[in-house]
Each structure stands twice: as structure tokens, then as C-alpha cells.
Amino acid sequence: MRESPLFWPVSLKSNTILCLDETALPQELIYLKARNLNQAINLIKSMKTRAFGQVLMAYHIFLLLLKKSKELKPERQIKVLKKAALEINRSRPTFPFSFFTEMVLVWAGEAKKKGKDIPAFTENRIKTFLSYLKEKRIAQARALSRLIKDRDSILTHCNVSGSLVLAAQFCRKTKKKIRFFVTETRPYLQGSRLTAWELQRARFKVTIIPDSSVAYVMSKGLVGLVVVGADQKAQNGDIANKIGTYQIALLARHFNLPFYVLSPPPSGAKTGKDIKIEVRAGEELLEFWGKRIAPKGAKGFYPAFDITPHKLISKHITLGL
Amino acid sequence: MRESPLFWPVSLKSNTILCLDETALPQELIYLKARNLNQAINLIKSMKTRAFGQVLMAYHIFLLLLKKSKELKPERQIKVLKKAALEINRSRPTFPFSFFTEMVLVWAGEAKKKGKDIPAFTENRIKTFLSYLKEKRIAQARALSRLIKDRDSILTHCNVSGSLVLAAQFCRKTKKKIRFFVTETRPYLQGSRLTAWELQRARFKVTIIPDSSVAYVMSKGLVGLVVVGADQKAQNGDIANKIGTYQIALLARHFNLPFYVLSPPPSGAKTGKDIKIEVRAGEELLEFWGKRIAPKGAKGFYPAFDITPHKLISKHITLGL
Numbered sequence: 223m224r225e226s227p228l229f230w231p232v233s234l235k236s237n238t239i240l241c242l243d244e245t246a247l248p249q250e251l252i253y254l255k256a257r258n259l260n261q262a263i264n265l266i267k268s269m270k271t272r273a274f275g276q277v278l279m280a281y282h283i284f285l286l287l288l289k290k291s292k293e294l295k296p297e298r299q300i301k302v303l304k305k306a307a308l309e310i311n312r313s314r315p316t317f318p319f320s321f322f323t324e325m326v327l328v329w330a331g332e333a334k335k336k337g338k339d340i341p342a343f344t345e346n347r348i349k350t351f352l353s354y355l356k357e358k359r360i361a362q363a364r365a366l367s368r369l370i371k372d373r374d375s376i377l378t379h380c381n382v383s384g385s386l387v388l389a390a391q392f393c394r395k396t397k398k399k400i401r402f403f404v405t406e407t408r409p410y411l412q413g414s415r416l417t418a419w420e421l422q423r424a425r426f427k428v429t430i431i432p433d434s435s436v437a438y439v440m441s442k443g444l445v446g447l448v449v450v451g452a453d454q455k456a457q458n459g460d461i462a463n464k465i466g467t468y469q470i471a472l473l474a475r476h477f478n479l480p481f482y483v484l485s486p487p488p489s490g491a492k493t494g495k496d497i498k499i500e501v502r503a504g505e506e507l508l509e510f511w512g513k514r515i516a517p518k519g520a521k522g523f524y525p526a527f528d529i530t531p532h533k534l535i536s537k538h539i540t541l542g543l
Numbered sequence: 544m545r546e547s548p549l550f551w552p553v554s555l556k557s558n559t560i561l562c563l564d565e566t567a568l569p570q571e572l573i574y575l576k577a578r579n580l581n582q583a584i585n586l587i588k589s590m591k592t593r594a595f596g597q598v599l600m601a602y603h604i605f606l607l608l609l610k611k612s613k614e615l616k617p618e619r620q621i622k623v624l625k626k627a628a629l630e631i632n633r634s635r636p637t638f639p640f641s642f643f644t645e646m647v648l649v650w651a652g653e654a655k656k657k658g659k660d661i662p663a664f665t666e667n668r669i670k671t672f673l674s675y676l677k678e679k680r681i682a683q684a685r686a687l688s689r690l691i692k693d694r695d696s697i698l699t700h701c702n703v704s705g706s707l708v709l710a711a712q713f714c715r716k717t718k719k720k721i722r723f724f725v726t727e728t729r730p731y732l733q734g735s736r737l738t739a740w741e742l743q744r745a746r747f748k749v750t751i752i753p754d755s756s757v758a759y760v761m762s763k764g765l766v767g768l769v770v771v772g773a774d775q776k777a778q779n780g781d782i783a784n785k786i787g788t789y790q791i792a793l794l795a796r797h798f799n800l801p802f803y804v805l806s807p808p809p810s811g812a813k814t815g816k817d818i819k820i821e822v823r824a825g826e827e828l829l830e831f832w833g834k835r836i837a838p839k840g841a842k843g844f845y846p847a848f849d850i851t852p853h854k855l856i857s858k859h860i861t862l863g864l
Contacts, residue, residue: 419837431846
């Protein structure tokens, strides 16, 4: 089973982070380089990497900084990690980076307390956790595949970093024939550019539709269930995910279709109301790859995420961390 | 009160139809020329003109052909008009062209029966009808303006050919302050390119949002009502309009918001089920202004319209023809 490049899009090679450029897909499959904290943070801010890629990026920033800080004193080593955690947490407001960065600080603190070599100890913990995370993601995809029936047609929105492809591959193993409808997902078109690409690459049937045609395809009986990811899950099960998820969930409810979420561990937010929604520059709507769409002086409003209340979610397929 | 160029986008100058190029807006305000039936039909098929522009185009095709057929025998004159009506009716499947083309054939038949000069008589009837249509469209916009309250925030989708701007101008006259949210309306972006442009040009506050953010802006209380147009209205009040209208209507119902339709006279269709939906080439979703978005070999599904059942429509603001 060939893994989608989106499943594990970040790695470290000597002193360089290699990061799949998700904005260049599907035209080019290229890896960008980050050699320091700033460069890596900019890859997150400019959405070169996103979704699960952001988690990997956070850990790889620490791996890089640990490597570079071997000669420093323990206090200084801890300081470097703390600064990085702060920068990572601040990079994009809706994604709960602190869940991941906190554990690195805890490991480093543990090493210091026990008088162990901070870089070696922490690096080891991160690597162990990453293998564990990989196993958990595979198990999550397998759990999703069990909810999918033969001949199912699945609607998805945005991109869930290889997990949906993996679930589809598990379906194939058990001889279930399935097909996909993918919304374009304006303005970044993650649906057209990433999800359609990785599903097609793995030889699944996939049809791209406008974000505006969800009710239409549902009303025609063309889709049987919805699967999306989540950038953040509150403790009550509300999720923040790519703008558009909320209305798809409302429509799924109207048409009586199951709405499944591949979700991360709960964050500190009690409910969706406690999750801060990132509003990106309106300009991102007004031009397309450098070409102006809207009239001069127009105003765009681009909330990058919305909150889907837990009542609209049929089932969370959790990572089980 | 300055009229939006979209309110009356087609005219005839000597032997040439001038047609506002709605695909070039808002970057360029240019008029394309059609000197024969084929050229004119292609402007409709390629969506250079659309919505009300198509109605005007149909009448202007007849005006052009009548002018050119002055020297022909009556039988031949009728034949030319019949062929044109057939070509117009077939040009795009969802728009009920026959409502408009039929009346021209009736007028020409009347002239022939009475032994009158067919071109002169029919041209006169068309011109009279067009002035009447203009008055009716102005009255329709005025009727809509009466439904809008001071401080209202109006969500619209696609473009209703200047009628919404005109309604807004009537609101301004009566000192009502209003503002607009406009969906982008993928893939042709009529919202960003046309509606935002004409509203902004008339100095109204307008914000462009992704098609996927309708539930979000409604849930935040940012919009108070929805206004859309309709490409076709069935006899029971169901409408066919730009893909996305149906889900906006469902969401408006969920959030308890009025959903108004600026609608044409009813067509021959009894209900929405009798309206044929135009499915345009999937490729129109897969590239943007010549630049490829989706992976090679991807499949797109682009139903250009959907049906909104009358139960979801709070009020039809009709032309009263």
C-alpha cells in the first residue's frame, strides 16, 4: 500500500527540515527547506504546510533546534525550546499547537531534572512519539474504513492529510468498492488540488464539485456519507475545521446522511465557542495565483474555519492518544 | 440614478449587436460584436452574456435578422425567424428562451396574416415590448426595495443583472442604509466579478465571501435576508437558479431568514422536476483562466443550476408580465 505524500509531509535531513509544498500541488511535488525557526514558522503561516503537516512541522522544528543546541548549557537549551513553542503556538490561531508543544517542554524539563542530556533525551522522546502517532493514524484510518460500506459514495471537504486515502486503501483490501465527491474548497482549493490528487493517485474514483453544489449532490442521492477532518476538537465534541464544514454538516443532517469526523485529541477549549477562528486576509479571496478577480477596492471576508457543533456529528473517529 | 451596465447589457447599432462581455468584468468594460445568428448564439453559449442579458440577446437577434431580411419574401422572412427561435431555444437548456421567442413568432405571424410588412411590424412590437420590460424591471426592483428595512444586511448569490443595485438605489432614496454580502459564486465568480463590482460602483457597502461561508455568516447574525434571481420559475413557484441557490435557501430556512426571489414569469414547467438542469463541462471547474488547478485526468461535475423548491421561498418578487 503506497502512502500518500500528504500522510507524512515533513522530515529532517541533516540540519534541514524538508516540507512538502502543499500550495504547489498537484502541478509540482516539491519539498521546501527550512534551516531555522523563522523559516519553518513562515511555512506554516503561508500555508505551505497545513493540517497534520503542521503537527509534524512543530516536532521537526524541535528536532532541528535540539540538534543545533547540543553545545549549549541546559538553561539555554530549555530557553531555545520555550521560545520555539511560543512561536509555534502563535503561528496560526485556530490550530491547538500547544497540545503538541507542551509535551516537548515537559520532556525537556524531565531530562533536565534527571540530569540527562536534554537534546538526546528529548529527541528520543519525540521520535518515539512520532512512531506512536503514525501507528495511531493508521489505526484511525482503519477504524474509518470499517464504517464505510461496499458501494458507498463519500463526500469530503478540504484535505485530511492522507488519512482518507489510507481508509480507502483499507476498504480496497476488504473488497469494498467506493467512490468520492470532493468539494473544491475555496479559496485554497485543497479539495481540487490535494484530495482529488491523492485519491486519484491511489486509483480511486473521485469527482470534484463546486462548494456550492453540496445540497444538489445530496438531494440527487449521489453521496451516502460525509467524512471530514478537524483542526481542533473542543471537550464537548464541537470541532473547528475548514470553512464550509459547518454548512455541509447542516446539509448532511437535512438529508439524513452520516457525518463522520477524523478528529484529533480534545484541546483545552470547553466548547466550540472557546475556539478562536482565524480570519485570514480578505485579499486571499480577491485574487487567484496573482490574477485579480474582484474589482479594485473590493472587500473580502475570509474566516478560514468554522465551528460544527457536536450535535451534527454522527461519530468522531479519534486518534485515541 | 446611474444604471448598472448589467441592467441593459445588449443593444443594436446599425447591423451589429453590441453585447457587454460579462466574462471580462470587472477588469475590462468591453462590448463584443455579433453580426449574425451564429456569432450571437456563441455569446450565449460561452456565457459572455447571461441572466437577463440572454433575454435581451434573444430580442436583439430578431431585431438584427428583421433588419437584414427586409428584401426577402414573407415566407422566407418567417423561416429566418423560426430558425433563429430554434437556435436560441437550444442554446442553453435551463433558461426558458421559448417564452420570449414564441411571442416574436406570434407577432410575425400576425403581421403576415394581416398582410403587413413583417420586419417593420415585428420590430415595432419588439421595441414596444422591450420598453415595457424595462419599466417592469424597474417596478420589480422598487417592489424589492419596499421589503428591505433600514440597516438590513442582504446576502446574494451570483448576479441578478442590475436589479439588486437598482433596488438598493431605491433604498438609498428613502434613506435606508443597507449593506451586502456576496458569495463568490464558483466557478464563474459572478458574485466577485459582477455583483460586487456593480454594487461597489454605485457606492454600496459590499463584502465578498466564499460560497462555503454562508452558514458561518448567517450563524453570526451578519445577514438579515437573502435575495437571489431565477433563471426559470415553474408554475408551482419552484425555481432554477445558479448552483448554490438551493443550499443557501436551506440554510436561510435553518436560520429563519427571509429568502426572496426576483423571478421571471412562470415557464411551461409544472414543478422544478420538469426543469432541465444544464450540466456544463467539468473542465470549467478544473482550470482557472487557462491555469490548471486540478490534477491531470481529474473529473469535475458542474451542474450549472439547481432547483429551489417553492416551500423554501418566502416571497417571489415577480416581473408582473
